[in-house]
Amino acid sequence: xxxxxxxxxxxxxxxxxxxxxxxxxxxxxxxxxxxxxxxxxxxxxxxxxxxxxxxxxxxxxxxxxxxxxxxxxxxxxxxxxxxxxxxxxxxxxxxxxxxxxxxxxxxxxxxxxxxxxxxxxxxxxxxxxxxxxxxxxxxxxxxxxxxxxxxxxxxxxxxxxxxxxxxxxxxxxxxxxxxxxxxxxxxxxxxxxxxxxxxxxxxx
Numbered sequence: 001x002x003x004x005x006x007x008x009x010x011x012x013x014x015x016x017x018x019x020x021x022x023x024x025x026x027x028x029x030x031x032x033x034x035x036x037x038x039x040x041x042x043x044x045x046x047x048x049x050x051x052x053x054x055x056x057x058x059x060x061x062x063x064x065x066x067x068x069x070x071x072x073x074x075x076x077x078x079x080x081x082x083x084x085x086x087x088x089x090x091x092x093x094x095x096x097x098x099x100x101x102x103x104x105x106x107x108x109x110x111x112x113x114x115x116x117x118x119x120x121x122x123x124x125x126x127x128x129x130x131x132x133x134x135x136x137x138x139x140x141x142x143x144x145x146x147x148x149x150x151x152x153x154x155x156x157x158x159x160x161x162x163x164x165x166x167x168x169x170x171x172x173x174x175x176x177x178x179x180x181x182x183x184x185x186x187x188x189x190x191x192x193x194x195x196x197x198x199x200x201x202x203x204x
Contacts, residue, residue, distance in 0.1 A: 002027070002099045002202045003116035005108035007162075007170070010154040011128030011147075013187045014121035017180070018103040020191035025199065028100040030093055037089045038082060052079050053086065054157065083165075104158075108176070109166035117198050120176040125151070127183040177201065 004021060008014025015031060022029035035053075039046040090110050093100060102111075108118035123131070125148060132147050142150070162170035173179045178197060182190065 001097045003114055004101045004198055005116045005118045006103045008121035010151045011132045012121045012123040013131055013182045015103050016187045017121060017191055018101045021195045022101040024195040028098050030100060031103040034089050034105060038085045041085055052082050106162055106165050117201050118176045120179045122181055124183040
């Protein structure tokens with residue numbers, strides 16, 4: 001079984017890259033599917049699960065999976081329980097034994113024992129803002145400054161979650177097999193080269 005994990009800065013195109021790689025290699029693809037599985041497992045609305053996992057107020061607490069939930073308020077406890085459920089879902093995906101691409105959710109750290117091919121996708125701020133503006137839904141109407149603030153906030157959240165789960169530093173190139181800067185790339189053109197690289201890595 002081959003597992004490719006993709007960590008990414010918000011707006012870098014990592015999600016699109018992951019989907020294209022999965023299509024090219026004919027691997028299963030997991031992104032929002034993980035949220036759906038958690039919601040089904042817990043009997044919760046998908047939107048609630050997604051917002052709870054993205055809520056950054058709980059991340060001020062220095063917690064790990066091994067520490068007690070004592071002292072947390074109800075919302076923090078719910079969010080931590082959802083993180084544990086997310087871990088279980090990702091481990092379940094790996095146990096299924098099918099080649100797959102998993103985007104985000106610190107899957108590379110959670111599945112380290114299965115030796116996934118781990119990718120980190122980054123880009124310059126202007127490129128990330130431009131990509132966000134191109135993909136913005138009708139009526140969002142955010143300014144460049146607002147988009148930049150959102151990007152920085154989301155990436156800080158991802159870094160904090162990474163630290164909490166693994167003790168590692170999110171985005172540290174030394175912890176990934178391949179770091180890709182998409183600033184000057186069209187994702188459609190980039191995906192075949194990355195898929196080929198991954199295939200050769202697994203084939204060594």
